[in-house]
Amino acid sequence: xxxxxxxxxxxxxxxxxxxxxxxxxxxxxxxxxxxxxxxxxxxxxxxxxxxxxxxxxxxxxxxxxxxxxxxxxxxxxxxxxxxxxxxxxxxxxxxxxxxxxxxxxxxxxxxxxxxxxxxxxxxxxxxxxxxxxxxxxxxxx
Amino acid sequence: xxxxxxxxxxxxxxxxxxxxxxxxxxxxxxxxxxxxxxxxxxxxxxxxxxxxxxxxxxxxxxxxxxxxxxxxxxxxxxxxxxxxxxxxxxxxxxxxxxxxxxxxxxxxxxxxxxxxxxxxxxxxxxxxxxxxxxxxxxxxxxxxxxxxxxxx
Numbered sequence: 597x598x599x600x601x602x603x604x605x606x607x608x609x610x611x612x613x614x615x616x617x618x619x620x621x622x623x624x625x626x627x628x629x630x631x632x633x634x635x636x637x638x639x640x641x642x643x644x645x646x647x648x649x650x651x652x653x654x655x656x657x658x659x660x661x662x663x664x665x666x667x668x669x670x671x672x673x674x675x676x677x678x679x680x681x682x683x684x685x686x687x688x689x690x691x692x693x694x695x696x697x698x699x700x701x702x703x704x705x706x707x708x709x710x711x712x713x714x715x716x717x718x719x720x721x722x723x724x725x726x727x728x729x730x731x732x733x734x735x736x737x
Numbered sequence: 738x739x740x741x742x743x744x745x746x747x748x749x750x751x752x753x754x755x756x757x758x759x760x761x762x763x764x765x766x767x768x769x770x771x772x773x774x775x776x777x778x779x780x781x782x783x784x785x786x787x788x789x790x791x792x793x794x795x796x797x798x799x800x801x802x803x804x805x806x807x808x809x810x811x812x813x814x815x816x817x818x819x820x821x822x823x824x825x826x827x828x829x830x831x832x833x834x835x836x837x838x839x840x841x842x843x844x845x846x847x848x849x850x851x852x853x854x855x856x857x858x859x860x861x862x863x864x865x866x867x868x869x870x871x872x873x874x875x876x877x878x879x880x881x882x883x884x885x886x887x888x889x
Contacts, residue, residue: 600759604779607758608786614751615787616794621743623804623811626751628841629865638865643744643811650741654748655841656848661749662756663849669756671846672764673853674836684843684857686832688864691840694825695813698839699751701826702784705813707791715818716826721770723830728770731835737767 615703622647627700628655629691639692694720743806752845758783761845763837770834 615626624643634642635652642648663669674680691697694716696705701720705713731737755761760783768777803809833839838846838857846854 600779601782604758604760604782605786607754607756607760608783608788609790610750610754610757611760611783612754612787612790612794614747614754616790617743617747617750619791619794619798619804620801621747621804621806622740623807623809625812626747628751628839628844632840632844632862633865633869636862636865638862638869644740646741647744650744651748651751652844654745654750655752655755655845657745658749658752658754659756659761659845660752660848662753666757669761669849671762671850673850674763677856680836680838680853680856681860683832683836683838684860685864685867686828686835687839687843687857688832688861688866689868690825690828690830690832690864692825692865692868694822694829695815697829697841698833699841703787703791707788708795710813711816712818712822716822719823719826720830720833723827724770724834725772725830727831727834728767729773732771732774 611699612703612707615699618651619704625700625704626651627696627704628652629688629697630695630700633692690720740806751841752848754787755842755845756849758786761842761849763842765837766839766842767834767837770837 618624618626622643624647630639630642631648631651633639634645634648637645687697694701696713696716701713701716706717728737759765759779765777765779768775769780771777798810829839836857840861843854843857843861847858
């Protein structure tokens, strides 16, 4: 699809615009892992819980509205429940240990030229690339 | 109330962007990470697109004394690279590669593919809970060390 990169760019601008709203409006980093932990009471520090809950609820709401506008989006999940459970556990633990994920480190931190966030982003990208390559190699994908 | 509305709006814009960009699709994310195989470079545009408004926002932020709808900026000021950051990023990358999901898209997908997204998000929260339990165990131990006079 030739449209894919245009949609990617527009979607990216919206994501960055949303993070800019959080920064300039509320003075906070739009880091989804941290906000998710805060929203469910699993983080000791962070914004007021009501604020974190509102942001987290906004995600599926915005996704749903966009899917309606586009007439549906096609998603392809791993068919195996065990895959989702293992990946989820590791993502949850890893993002808390590393203090951020693709949004906090990748979008907010890198654009701030934070040494920590640039390092974290390079590391989790490399780690993800190696994981996918290794899974392909042993026929797990 | 005004702040929560602001956050809801930002979250909705974020989620809409994820759905439009293709990043909500785990297979596309795995395709992006598959640089030695059938590489799908689309998500480069997503990341590039997201960095533009944020790059501008940081420049504006540097000139502001306070955010528009809150009393002050609450931003991370840690600069040191430590083992926690590195091992956390390694682990997160592994999980990201295995399923093609990171926290934002996973939570957004609760509205688009409820069943698999729910399984992933529940496991993710369990992983966060395990982290909280482990680190809250660490803290009292450090405290007893500093007030060690009473200790054994």
